[in-house]
Amino acid sequence: MSKNLTKRADDYSKWYNELVVKADLAENSAVRGCMVIKPYGYAIWEKMQAELDRMFKATGHQNAYFPLFVPKSLFEAEEKNAEGFAKECAVVTHYRLQNDPDNEGKLRVDPEAKLEEELVVRPTSEAIIWNTYKGWIQSYRDLPILINQWANVVRWEMRTRLFLRTAEFLWQEGHTAHATEAEAIAETEQMNKVYAEFAENFMAIPVIKGVKTESERFAGAVDTHCIEALMQDGKALQAGTSHFLGQNFAKAFDVKFTNKEGKLDHVWATSWGVSTRLMGALIMTHSDDQGLVLPPNLAPFQVVIVPIYKSDEQLEAITAVVSKLKSSLENNNISVKFDDRDTYRPGAKFAQHELQGVPLRIAIGPKDLENGTVELARRDTLTKEVVSIEGIEEKISDLLKTIQSDLFQKALAFRESHITEVDNFDDFKNTLETKGGFISAHWDGTAETETKIKELTKATIRCIPYDSKIEAGNCVFTGNPSKQRVLFAKAY
Amino acid sequence: MSKNLTKRADDYSKWYNELVVKADLAENSAVRGCMVIKPYGYAIWEKMQAELDRMFKATGHQNAYFPLFVPKSLFEAEEKNAEGFAKECAVVTHYRLQNDPDNEGKLRVDPEAKLEEELVVRPTSEAIIWNTYKGWIQSYRDLPILINQWANVVRWEMRTRLFLRTAEFLWQEGHTAHATEAEAIAETEQMNKVYAEFAENFMAIPVIKGVKTESERFAGAVDTHCIEALMQDGKALQAGTSHFLGQNFAKAFDVKFTNKEGKLDHVWATSWGVSTRLMGALIMTHSDDQGLVLPPNLAPFQVVIVPIYKSDEQLEAITAVVSKLKSSLENNNISVKFDDRDTYRPGAKFAQHELQGVPLRIAIGPKDLENGTVELARRDTLTKEVVSIEGIEEKISDLLKTIQSDLFQKALAFRESHITEVDNFDDFKNTLETKGGFISAHWDGTAETETKIKELTKATIRCIPYDSKIEAGNCVFTGNPSKQRVLFAKAY
Numbered sequence: 014m015s016k017n018l019t020k021r022a023d024d025y026s027k028w029y030n031e032l033v034v035k036a037d038l039a040e041n042s043a044v045r046g047c048m049v050i051k052p053y054g055y056a057i058w059e060k061m062q063a064e065l066d067r068m069f070k071a072t073g074h075q076n077a078y079f080p081l082f083v084p085k086s087l088f089e090a091e092e093k094n095a096e097g098f099a100k101e102c103a104v105v106t107h108y109r110l111q112n113d114p115d116n117e118g119k120l121r122v123d124p125e126a127k128l129e130e131e132l133v134v135r136p137t138s139e140a141i142i143w144n145t146y147k148g149w150i151q152s153y154r155d156l157p158i159l160i161n162q163w164a165n166v167v168r169w170e171m172r173t174r175l176f177l178r179t180a181e182f183l184w185q186e187g188h189t190a191h192a193t194e195a196e197a198i199a200e201t202e203q204m205n206k207v208y209a210e211f212a213e214n215f216m217a218i219p220v221i222k223g224v225k226t227e228s229e230r231f232a233g234a235v236d237t238h239c240i241e242a243l244m245q246d247g248k249a250l251q252a253g254t255s256h257f258l259g260q261n262f263a264k265a266f267d268v269k270f271t272n273k274e275g276k277l278d279h280v281w282a283t284s285w286g287v288s289t290r291l292m293g294a295l296i297m298t299h300s301d302d303q304g305l306v307l308p309p310n311l312a313p314f315q316v317v318i319v320p321i322y323k324s325d326e327q328l329e330a331i332t333a334v335v336s337k338l339k340s341s342l343e344n345n346n347i348s349v350k351f352d353d354r355d356t357y358r359p360g361a362k363f364a365q366h367e368l369q370g371v372p373l374r375i376a377i378g379p380k381d382l383e384n385g386t387v388e389l390a391r392r393d394t395l396t397k398e399v400v401s402i403e404g405i406e407e408k409i410s411d412l413l414k415t416i417q418s419d420l421f422q423k424a425l426a427f428r429e430s431h432i433t434e435v436d437n438f439d440d441f442k443n444t445l446e447t448k449g450g451f452i453s454a455h456w457d458g459t460a461e462t463e464t465k466i467k468e469l470t471k472a473t474i475r476c477i478p479y480d481s482k483i484e485a486g487n488c489v490f491t492g493n494p495s496k497q498r499v500l501f502a503k504a505y
Numbered sequence: 506m507s508k509n510l511t512k513r514a515d516d517y518s519k520w521y522n523e524l525v526v527k528a529d530l531a532e533n534s535a536v537r538g539c540m541v542i543k544p545y546g547y548a549i550w551e552k553m554q555a556e557l558d559r560m561f562k563a564t565g566h567q568n569a570y571f572p573l574f575v576p577k578s579l580f581e582a583e584e585k586n587a588e589g590f591a592k593e594c595a596v597v598t599h600y601r602l603q604n605d606p607d608n609e610g611k612l613r614v615d616p617e618a619k620l621e622e623e624l625v626v627r628p629t630s631e632a633i634i635w636n637t638y639k640g641w642i643q644s645y646r647d648l649p650i651l652i653n654q655w656a657n658v659v660r661w662e663m664r665t666r667l668f669l670r671t672a673e674f675l676w677q678e679g680h681t682a683h684a685t686e687a688e689a690i691a692e693t694e695q696m697n698k699v700y701a702e703f704a705e706n707f708m709a710i711p712v713i714k715g716v717k718t719e720s721e722r723f724a725g726a727v728d729t730h731c732i733e734a735l736m737q738d739g740k741a742l743q744a745g746t747s748h749f750l751g752q753n754f755a756k757a758f759d760v761k762f763t764n765k766e767g768k769l770d771h772v773w774a775t776s777w778g779v780s781t782r783l784m785g786a787l788i789m790t791h792s793d794d795q796g797l798v799l800p801p802n803l804a805p806f807q808v809v810i811v812p813i814y815k816s817d818e819q820l821e822a823i824t825a826v827v828s829k830l831k832s833s834l835e836n837n838n839i840s841v842k843f844d845d846r847d848t849y850r851p852g853a854k855f856a857q858h859e860l861q862g863v864p865l866r867i868a869i870g871p872k873d874l875e876n877g878t879v880e881l882a883r884r885d886t887l888t889k890e891v892v893s894i895e896g897i898e899e900k901i902s903d904l905l906k907t908i909q910s911d912l913f914q915k916a917l918a919f920r921e922s923h924i925t926e927v928d929n930f931d932d933f934k935n936t937l938e939t940k941g942g943f944i945s946a947h948w949d950g951t952a953e954t955e956t957k958i959k960e961l962t963k964a965t966i967r968c969i970p971y972d973s974k975i976e977a978g979n980c981v982f983t984g985n986p987s988k989q990r991v992l993f994a995k996a997y
Contacts, residue, residue: 047572080539099602110591
């Protein structure tokens with residue numbers, strides 16, 4: 014377990030890549046752009062999944078599972094969606110390998126086993142799902158359909174980075190069908206709100222809720238809502254999206270229903286998703302030069318206990334005390350690991366748990382046994398104190414809540430200090446280069462201006478925030494009239 | 506919701522297919538051999554997942570995630586494994602589609618986007634995982650590795666059936682690495698035992714634990730342990746397998762470690778899995794001509810409450826009582842659905858819940874309100890009784906335990922009465938044709954005899970049971986000496 018982590022100030026991107034690997038979260042695999050999510054990283058993802066799943070079910074959704082493959086003819090049915098994903102999809106063309114006659118012991122694709130129709134590995138599942146919904150929906154009585162799927166998807170990205178952009182990633186995708194436009198829009202907004210609450214209350218990541226501009230919309234959507242987070246290096250990260258799909262997919266797949274008045278109409282749709290990309294947001298919101306910092310809600314274990322001993326008798330005495338302490342903490346719903354490995358020294362253990370972001374560390378040695386104390390260290394502040402073991406459960410329980418809340422407040426303060434209102438393009442460029450973060454500026458509403466600004470600065474419009482007030486102004490680039498400010502940033 | 510289910514006695518296979526679709530468990534999709542798992546079916550699968558996941562973690566395993574794709578060169582590394590799966594795998598050859606110049610609005614594979622090396626969609630993950638473990642294992646201190654993965658896999662089966670044999674299916678696959686042969690064998694046996702406990706205690710499916718013959722082994726395994734269940738139609742179903750892989754994969758991927766004595770050795774391996782096939786076993790163990798019968802442990806909701814009313818006032822009065830009853834049951838950890846849909850009549854609701862196997866149904870009407878009673882119906886026995894609403898929580902809680910246990914006992918009695926010892930081949934054939942079930946017979950231990958019997962009768966050796974006693978005998982087919990009986994059956 015070598016630490017030697019690159020400092021964030023020296024090379025943020027290198028720091029990120031090293032941290033992901035050294036903290037045992039994920040690593041690159043033998044397959045270009047595909048990652049292996051290691052047990053420690055996966056345990057964090059499982060905690061996200063469990064909480065999101067709870068929230069989806071609490072809002073009336075059920076899980077289901079649809080095929081991994083999308084036949085090409087279905088894939089191309091919704092034109093914009095197809096156009097958006099065609100350039101980066103994995104295509105299955107054959108269903109068998111055979112011995113290679115020219116290469117003893119090697120296999121090759123069997124040319125006889127070519128599929129009549131190619132199968133696209135799903136980059137997203139609207140096509141296969143709406144083709145299925147067609148068979149499920151006849152009448153208003155069959156609506157709404159409120160379904161979520163936990164799945165893997167594949168997008169053949171050219172430049173990949175662990176968690177942030179990988180060819181295969183894990184996600185959930187909600188796909189709902191409604192009788193009215195208003196109901197579908199309400200669902201779109203509701204799920205974006207669910208994502209925001211999850212990010213803020215569970216992951217301690219402050220986010221801005223808003224709507225995407227036309228050019229940043231999901232391919233096939235009428236409107237894309239999103240939550241945008243700000244990373245420590247001043248770049249934004251889109252943490253979740255919720256799309257109002259109008260009747261686009263219903264029309265592409267001919268999904269109609271008889272409404273209460275007996276009239277036939279196309280069904281209204283939404284889709285919404287978050288992915289293992291959230292792991293990237295988590296890391297780049299809270300972590301520091303010592304490694305990962307985890308909000309207690311997401312920590313695979315919230316407390317690690319390290320025994321400090323020289324003799325077997327000492328370890329035995331410590332273990333007796335720790336066993337009681339561990340059960341007592343667990344009874345208070347605190348997850349605890351007793352790290353009694355005899356293959357590593359305490360120093361190495363401290364370094365590892367710091368690197369892996371365990372919120373609280375308890376060290377206990379023979380002196381502590383005499384005094385009825387332990388040493389308690391906070392990962393987020395890197396502070397230590399000696400505390401009495403008596404009543405420590407309550408102290409730890411309180412501290413975990415404090416850490417969860419402190420992490421959010423710290424990230425929020427950073428985010429708030431990194432939203433800059435600018436009113437001319439020099440300030441825009443200057444702020445972007447020197448300070449980073451979100452730039453709140455007027456925009457004339459055209460895709461042309463948006464593209465121009467992106468070409469010149471690499472900044473994109475992250476969203477039109479829900480709470481952006483209507484006010485007359487002039488576009489920061491063209492000077493043309495604008496009715497509200499939008500948020501620009503460089504983004505992951 | 507049309508019932509009209511084919512009777513099992515008329516056509517068991519048709520009954521099964523109809524039941525899966527009509528009970529809203531799953532359906533075929535637009536992709537050949539791939540199914541859609543519908544919300545009700547998926548909710549049952551989620552219950553299986555949760556319990557298995559708990560059991561895996563209780564035995565020290567962690568979850569992780571490995572890539573969907575296996576590069577061809579890795580896929581072919583372990584020769585027997587490759588040979589076993591090469592004939593039925595989906596192969597990705599391209600990573601982009603483009604507009605078809607000959608076909609306006611259509612897409613085609615972009616010939617420029619051919620992969621340098623083809624990717625196999627994982628049919629199982631030993632290859633990609635052992636190629637990863639190579640980087641994780643240097644010393645005995647890195648062992649054991651105890652990892653499980655929840656994932657989708659693809660095997661291009663020619664003849665598919667919902668849940669039982671599908672091109673894509675969901676499963677879990679455990680992959681463990683050990684320092685010693687003994688430890689790996691113990692792990693193989695432990696996980697087979699975990700599967701047996703899960704099947705019997707949680708799914709109420711009696712199983713026989715045993716070991717596969719060489720010809721029925723997993724491709725690449727030294728030994729395959731399994732649990733075998735018996736379906737109502739007298740055919741066996743392999744419900745789970747646990748493989749001792751020896752050093753085969755460690756050798757194929759060159760995974761060595763330094764042991765405590767400082768010597769280099771190849772790592773020992775196991776893998777084990779169960780899949781959505783268990784849904785098929787569940788259906789064919791407990792269900793009847795009226796539809797699905799669910800053990801309470803697996804029911805998405807254990808109790809359904811149907812109001813019987815003519816006026817809105819009646820519904821209101823019933824709802825008031827039901828709300829209290831529902832919370833009170835939920836406080837006793839009983840899951841309840843109040844089916845107050847006004848779009849269906851009570852008769853249609855009864856039929857649907859019977860078809861979907863809800864363990865207990867409560868009907869409550871105005872008379873019941875007067876008398877302080879409800880009508881309580883058991884799905885497994887199709888019996889009804891009028892009971893007092895007072896103290897009903899305890900009665901229901903007890904009844905659910907009784908149903909769980911009764912279902913197991915009923916299936917066990919059926920299984921026990923369908924293990925037939927035979928000592929000559931005429932009896933063998935006769936029993937197989939007239940009675941079905943497991944046939945316990947002596948076998949000379951050769952693959953030749955096994956194949957011959959399979960050709961003549963379609964029966965295969967399901968397993969050599971753990972508890973098969975060593976006794977001298979003569980092979981039921983060749984008359985050659987045999988040292989123990991094995992279990993034959995026709996199988997799914």
